[in-house]
Amino acid sequence: MKPWENNIRKVVPYVPGEQPKEKDIIKLNTNENPYPPSPKVLGVKQELERLRFYPDPVAKDLVDAIANYHGISSEQVFVGVGSDDVLAMSFLTFFNSEKPIFFPDITYSFYDVWADLYRIPYETKALNDDFQLVASDYYAANGGVIFPNPNAPTGLAADLDFVRDVLDHNQDVIVIVDEAYVDFGGESALSLIDEYENLLVVRTYSKSRSMAGMRIGYAMGNPALIKAINDVKYSFNSYTMSYPSIVMGVASIEDDVYFKEMVAKVVATREWFETELTRLGFTYPKSGANFVFASHKTVPAKEIFEAAREAKIYVRYFNKPRIDNHLRISIGTDEEMQTLVKFLEEFLNTKDN
Ligand SMILES: *Cc1c(COP(=O)(O)O)cnc(C)c1O
Numbered sequence: 601m602k603p604w605e606n607n608i609r610k611v612v613p614y615v616p617g618e619q620p621k622e623k624d625i626i627k628l629n630t631n632e633n634p635y636p637p638s639p640k641v642l643g644v645k646q647e648l649e650r651l652r653f654y655p656d657p658v659a660k661d662l663v664d665a666i667a668n669y670h671g672i673s674s675e676q677v678f679v680g681v682g683s684d685d686v687l688a689m690s691f692l693t694f695f696n697s698e699k700p701i702f703f704p705d706i707t708y709s710f711y712d713v714w715a716d717l718y719r720i721p722y723e724t725k726a727l728n729d730d731f732q733l734v735a736s737d738y739y740a741a742n743g744g745v746i747f748p749n750p751n752a753p754t755g756l757a758a759d760l761d762f763v764r765d766v767l768d769h770n771q772d773v774i775v776i777v778d779e780a781y782v783d784f785g786g787e788s789a790l791s792l793i794d795e796y797e798n799l800l801v802v803r804t805y806s807k808s809r810s811m812a813g814m815r816i817g818y819a820m821g822n823p824a825l826i827k828a829i830n831d832v833k834y835s836f837n838s839y840t841m842s843y844p845s846i847v848m849g850v851a852s853i854e855d856d857v858y859f860k861e862m863v864a865k866v867v868a869t870r871e872w873f874e875t876e877l878t879r880l881g882f883t884y885p886k887s888g889a890n891f892v893f894a895s896h897k898t899v900p901a902k903e904i905f906e907a908a909r910e911a912k913i914y915v916r917y918f919n920k921p922r923i924d925n926h927l928r929i930s931i932g933t934d935e936e937m938q939t940l941v942k943f944l945e946e947f948l949n950t951k952d953n
Contacts, residue, residue, distance in 0.1 A: 628930040629914040633810035638855035650908040659841040666848040675823035683817030693773035697743030735765040753928040757786040757861035757888030783808035785888030797822040832921040
């Protein structure tokens with residue numbers, strides 16, 4: 601090993617789901633929305649000339665639009681380049697203790713990566729056998745708590761009593777609730793931000809708003825938390841929010857009718873798909889998200905994953921303890937899900953005989 605190699609910050613990076621290049625595939629592996637963003641987003645034909653200017657460093661129009669949408673003040677909103685950026689900034693800002701931060705053992709697989717990157721000690725807390733978080737696991741002294749609600753990749757939503765329970769036992773640290781999927785069926789902790797000044801609620805445009813390609817995420821919480829995270833962000837890179845993100849982000853959040861319609865479509869498809877999964881011999885926790893976490897009673901998940909891939913249907917498979925017999929299947933259009941069901945039916949039939 602060369603001496604200078606000792607001076608390199610070494611990390612094991614997060615591995616995102618595949619983004620295959622072929623056009624004729626059914627892509628159900630990264631929880632993208634199958635529908636396009638609001639036509640109002642696509643209709644924002646701001647003069648490209650504006651791109652020669654630096655964007656507004658405080659992204660005021662977007663912050664105000666988000667605050668207005670949620671009925672909170674602009675001092676309670678932080679915006680970032682996707683919720684990954686918001687979460688990475690939050691780890692850097694809020695998890696600065698010698699004590700370990702706590703998060704579930706089965707959860708969004710970026711949390712341990714950020715913790716490692718920033719040298720934040722952490723402890724994972726095992727979900728119970730029904731894949732639920734156990735509130736009492738989060739009672740011990742810690743340096744902060746983070747969990748998604750609904751959780752990923754299980755899709756299971758915890759109710760507000762659970763969130764309150766965790767908050768009541770963690771008044772001295774920051775508690776982050778990652779609500780990437782909340783629009784599809786979770787109960788939001790947003791109503792608690794005035795009551796708990798140590799609560800940060802994180803959202804994204806990537807799933808329910810069909811704008812994963814635009815990279816917009818945000819956090820909501822007490823103005824003191826928002827100031828703290830902004831101070832860190834401006835010490836890092838002032839111009840993170842691009843001009844197109846700002847104007848398109850505003851256009852999206854202002855079109856609530858379209859938003860609600862698309863979310864309802866995904867939820868209806870999910871409910872149909874869940875019944876089909878049951879018919880085909882799968883079990884799954886009831887999903888509050890835009891994906892289902894399914895396991896077949898006889899056929900191993902890995903086999904189904906590989907066969908589906910051959911048939912150009914991409915779903916997500918995690919080769920990890922406790923979940924290596926599950927598939928995380930994003931909800932696509934009705935037509936895509938029908939094709940998947942037909943594939944599963946035929947594939948499983950070849951197994952039974
Ligand atoms: C998708 C996802 C994110 C990241 O979303 P972006 O806004 O696209 O960065 C964060 N947390 C969870 C739990 C997610 O599933």
